[in-house]
Amino acid sequence: MSMNQQQLECLCRIAHEAGQEIMEVYGTNIGHWNKVDDSPLTEADLRADRVIRQGLEQHFPGVFILSEESRSAGDELPERFFLVDPLDGTKEFLKRNDEFTVNIALVENGVPVVGVVLAPALGECFYAARGLGAFKRDGQSYRAIATAKLGSTLRVMGSRSHGGDKLKAWLVGLSQPYDFVAVGSSLKFCRIAEGAADIYPRFGPTSQWDTAAAQAVLEIAGGTVTDLHGQPLRYGLQRPILNPEFIVFGDREKNGVIFDGYSIC
Numbered sequence: 001m002s003m004n005q006q007q008l009e010c011l012c013r014i015a016h017e018a019g020q021e022i023m024e025v026y027g028t029n030i031g032h033w034n035k036v037d038d039s040p041l042t043e044a045d046l047r048a049d050r051v052i053r054q055g056l057e058q059h060f061p062g063v064f065i066l067s068e069e070s071r072s073a074g075d076e077l078p079e080r081f082f083l084v085d086p087l088d089g090t091k092e093f094l095k096r097n098d099e100f101t102v103n104i105a106l107v108e109n110g111v112p113v114v115g116v117v118l119a120p121a122l123g124e125c126f127y128a129a130r131g132l133g134a135f136k137r138d139g140q141s142y143r144a145i146a147t148a149k150l151g152s153t154l155r156v157m158g159s160r161s162h163g164g165d166k167l168k169a170w171l172v173g174l175s176q177p178y179d180f181v182a183v184g185s186s187l188k189f190c191r192i193a194e195g196a197a198d199i200y201p202r203f204g205p206t207s208q209w210d211t212a213a214a215q216a217v218l219e220i221a222g223g224t225v226t227d228l229h230g231q232p233l234r235y236g237l238q239r240p241i242l243n244p245e246f247i248v249f250g251d252r253e254k255n256g257v258i259f260d261g262y263s264i265c
């Protein structure tokens with residue numbers, strides 16, 4: 001087993017500490033800088049990154065950490081490492097619509113085997129580990145979560161801030177009725193993981209840290225994440241840091257429907 005129950009709970013506590021840092025900044029006048037790729041960076045990203053790094057170094061000493069905002073020393077990325085996005089959905093954070101997340105994944109041999117996704121403004125935490133299951137904590141209660149069976153109306157998730165013509169064309173090509181809901185950050189994966197949505201096609205760019213933790217939750221809850229050729233999305237520096245375009249799907253048994261029935265390229 002890659003992680004026991006106590007270690008998974010410890011990872012959730014680290015995410016919550018990062019969430020507290022983020023919420024302190026959320027309550028103020030938020031300033032931001034633009035990074036080289038033109039994406040925004042705030043004090044909240046940096047404070048959350050620092051808290052996560054401190055927590056991981058204290059409780060999981062020696063495990064390499066690759067974060068959107070920092071990385072452990074050394075050029076070689078080991079087979080087992082933490083992949084972290086301290087604040088995913090920074091644009092949503094700046095727009096104050098609550099749809100932003102803290103993301104911590106453990107990757108082993110390219111596979112995200114543990115994931116914690118916390119939405120601090122919504123009070124929702126999704127967490128999962130292979131061998132333990134997938135769960136959602138909402139306030140004081142928690143429950144196991146699972147993806148839903150495909151119904152007659154396809155419930156489609158999409159980015160709130162990064163849409164694009166390709167997604168519109170894909171929706172037009174669908175042969176069954178659908179509802180489209182725009183949501184920011186890795187929460188899209190989590191809505192599918194808890195059975196509240198069916199599919200999330202991502203045609204715009206994302207980086208590995210945007211998806212690893214949520215993919216762990218989604219896969220352990222019963223879903224799949226594949227590139228447009230049906231290959232599972234994998235992680236590590238031997239691959240480009242940018243992900244390929246991908247499809248997140250809840251009903252694993254019906255996955256073939258997407259590739260056989262719809263035009264996705």
Ligand SMILES: Nc1ncnc2c1ncn2[C@@H]1O[C@H](COP(=O)(O)O)[C@@H](OP(=O)(O)O)[C@H]1O
Binds near residue numbers: 068088158183184
């Ligand atoms: N041009 C681009 N290049 C790389 N990543 C991009 C991008 N445009 C958007 N993203 C990624 O999409 C994420 C937001 O996804 P969504 O639109 O689904 O909410 C961003 O996460 P951050 O907010 O952590 O930077 C960012 O990593």
Ligand SMILES: [Mg+2]
Binds near residue numbers: 068085088089210
């Ligand atoms: Mg991100």
